[in-house]
Amino acid sequence: MTDTPSPTPLDRPIWHSLTGRQAALALGDARAVRFRPEVNLFGEAADDSPESSRALVGLIEDGGTLGLLGVGAAVALPGTVVVSERRLNQMVATRLHRTSHALDIVPLGDADAAEMLALATLTAPGPFFAATHLQGGYIGVRRGGRLVAMAGERMKVPGFSEISAVCTHPDHRGQGFARALMEAVIAPLLERGEGVFLHTYPDNPAVGLYRALGFEVRREMTYTVVARG
Incomplete structure (x- = not known):
């Protein structure tokens, strides 16, 4: 494993994609965004605040799933259960x-x-x-x-x-x-x-x-x- 790098948009690829070049594929607002469900399951909140977390949960359809990708463990989202959690190499x-x-x-x-x-x-x-x-x-x-x-x-x-x-x-x-x-x-x-x-x-x-x-x-x-x- 390489040394821990300096923070870059690659640490939050979902957020920077959906608020940048792929905004046309996004649902949400300044508090939270996700890809349209027919495109992909990924989404991310703007920050770890309760308000942003609630906004992100609001983008998940009842019975639906959401994929989170970032550095470290995901922040617990109210009203959801963890289906899986795995380590990836970027x-x-x-x-x-x-x-x-x-x-x-x-x-x-x-x-x-x-x-x-x-x-x-x-x-x-x-x-x-x-x-x-x-x-x-x-x-x-x-x-x-x-x-x-x-x-x-x-x-x-x-x-x-x-x-x-x-x-x-x-x-x-x-x-x-x-x-x-x-x-x-x-x-x-x-x-x-x-x-x-x-x-x-x-x-x-x-x-x-x-x-x-x-x-x-x-x-x-x-x-x-x-x-x-």
Whole structure:
């Protein structure tokens, strides 16, 4: 693990995404924000005050869930129960170690949403919903007309974009699709001066790939899911 870094927007990626470049995907106000439920489950309060906490809970539908991501344990939210709490490593890259891939990669959008959701449901790369693709930058690989691999962007903070939903159908693994897709997402971001980041469980077998691409652990984060009602 690296030394504890100085605070940056990467410590609060949900807040800085939803009050910045992804405000069009947000619900809430100055006290608390969350992604629209069809886009993602993440949300965050402006601070730890009771007023902000109540405002954040008000953005959770009855029986719904909310994902919290930050440094240290999440502040208890009134009227909710903790469903899960896990440690994540936040990894960042400001350069890319590229390899050569001869691969037909296609852009993905609204017309592909159902297939994207089906692939993510099968492979479980992380939270993915009917409109998650609206967060941007999704590309994929098709074989026989069928979507078999994809990758895209998730949260966007000042100076950084998150890489997420990297997944391959079990029948098509071992062909280098994940690396090729990640390179294709990352390269244009770096070319326009952005860094890239991702979140992963420390025991994720893909960590080796992330390091090979140029990612390094920045700091440990806590991912908490709470439910209301």
